[in-house]
Amino acid sequence: MSFNTISVIGLGYIGLPTAAMFASRKKSVIGVDVNQHAVDTINRGEIHIVEPDLDMIVHAAVAEGYLKAVTSPEPADAFLIAVPTPFKNNDSTIPEPDLSYIKKASEAIAPVLKKGDLVILESTSPVGATEQMAEWLAAARPDLSFPQAAGEEADINVAHCPERVLPGHVVRELVENDRVIGGMTAKCSARAVELYKTFVQGECVITNARTAEMAKLTENSCRDVQIAFANELSVICDKLDIDVWELISLANRHPRINILQPGPGVGGHCIAVDPWFIVSKTPEEAQIIHTARKVNDAKPQWVINKVKLAIADFLQANPTKTAKDVTIACYGLAFKPDIDDLRESPALNITKKIVEFHSGTVIAVEPNVATVDINNLLLVSLTEALESADVNVLLVNHKAFAEIDFKGDYIINTVR
Known part of the structure; x- marks a missing residue:
């Protein structure tokens, strides 16, 4: 047929x-x-x-x-x-x-x-x-x-x-x-x-329906575990005053080591979701998968805490200003570079939380979308953000940001 x-x-x-x-x-x-x-x-x-x-x-x-x-x-x-x-x-x-x-x-x-x-x-x-x-x-x-x-x-x-x-x-x-x-x-x-x-x-590889379902969940759960290791490593290195990017680069010189890059969390409708399908079916057995999910889900709050510390440092250095005078710029809202997909995006969720707690202006640069449904958030150009922001938060490594040197005071760089 x-x-x-x-x-x-x-x-x-x-x-x-x-x-x-x-x-x-x-x-x-x-x-x-x-x-x-x-x-x-x-x-x-x-x-x-x-x-x-x-x-x-x-x-x-x-x-x-x-x-x-x-x-x-x-x-x-x-x-x-x-x-x-x-x-x-x-x-x-x-x-x-x-x-x-x-x-x-x-x-x-x-x-x-x-x-x-x-x-x-x-x-x-x-x-x-x-x-x-x-x-x-x-x-x-x-x-x-x-x-x-x-x-x-x-x-x-x-x-x-x-x-x-x-x-x-x-x-x-x-x-x-x-x-x-x-x-x-x-x-x-x-x-x-x-x-x-x-x-x-x-190649079209034949199996049964249950194994096919589990194959996709396994692929994304494996990736989630690997990302969790990198994200946990970034938190550890921050506490120990070690450059995690340099550390990973050095470790990856070993021929059998390939550590992924850390970020602000895990997003998208696959890696951030699929592991839970395994955990929900076998909660007692899926220990590592469950722990990886918790590590990655906790990373956005860690970023938010870093933002709060940056605001505090800025105000200490500028005693005539208040929190309302501080403009925060978030760079990237999609769940990964150079796409418009906001599903389960940690960058988007972090930005929402910043808008909720910060009394000053919050702006965002997202070259792949025209509008975002977040009250009191302004989408602006890259030039405008760089000129007006007091605290800069790099959340997604879009190509549009590649030439920008996100280093210095009051910068939270989560992706490079």
Whole structure:
């Protein structure tokens, strides 16, 4: 069975590039999103996110009639679900995954499913989410059979295939990276491989759904642990009056050592989130993973404390001024350099906290976004910030800041 029409549910940082790649191979692609602005923007041949080269691909795909965006699912041969998997809003010390977006997406596509269709969950998910999705689909369509009951003979094939791309390099990595394919049956896996080979040049490695889910969580948890080591090291070095950047550079000269660079915390919808999916399932066993999360989540407060000390030092050196006279500039709000993604950004959260406690002016420089929803925060140019700030806080190592020498008094440099 061939895939003539492909539907991608969720047109965000992963869904839209994925839809565009299928469309660039002359497949008919229907993108689905509840955000009307996103739908309208895409249908004009434009994009609502920042990702290099994506704008040209989307423009061509729309102009040639291979890609369209809608707010409600339509019939297709394959459905890829790429919706958020946030945490539930509760007071638990261990965040609990919120699968409501996956459930809503499943219920949305269920009415248009037909025998022979393939459903793939791309959303990064806790172990067992793909099986849960299949149960939701089965409940909504009792007239169709699914792998958990019918095995290889199921009317609908179901698989998990996590995205494994780096923001800023998504277009290239979608094509070049290996893909982990976790079908609920061997047939499900085989059909998923057939679909992805439409544009994927990397190897499609087959496993089961649970292992595929765990693979993505493991990759990001490993990264989180490595970053936690660097962040903890930076705190230790600060207390011991050691330049952590020089220290890491020296240590990395060892042929078997590769320490990452510390920062203000960990952000994004992957590394800052995925480890909790493991911890929530196995809280007694995931000791190192849990500790790494706590170390990285504590780093923003450490930065905030450094800002408060810098304000105090400035006021001591300028006794005629009060806190209201102190202007603080925060450089970078995205969760990593040279993108517009603010999800789980420690830089953004640090800036919010500074605005909350500081009685003076707080300004920010973020070259990748036009507006930020933070009351009493002013987005300004780099030149204006450097001219007017009394305390400077470098939070993200954007290329736009590369030529600036962030050294001297009243400077908190978290990334270099």
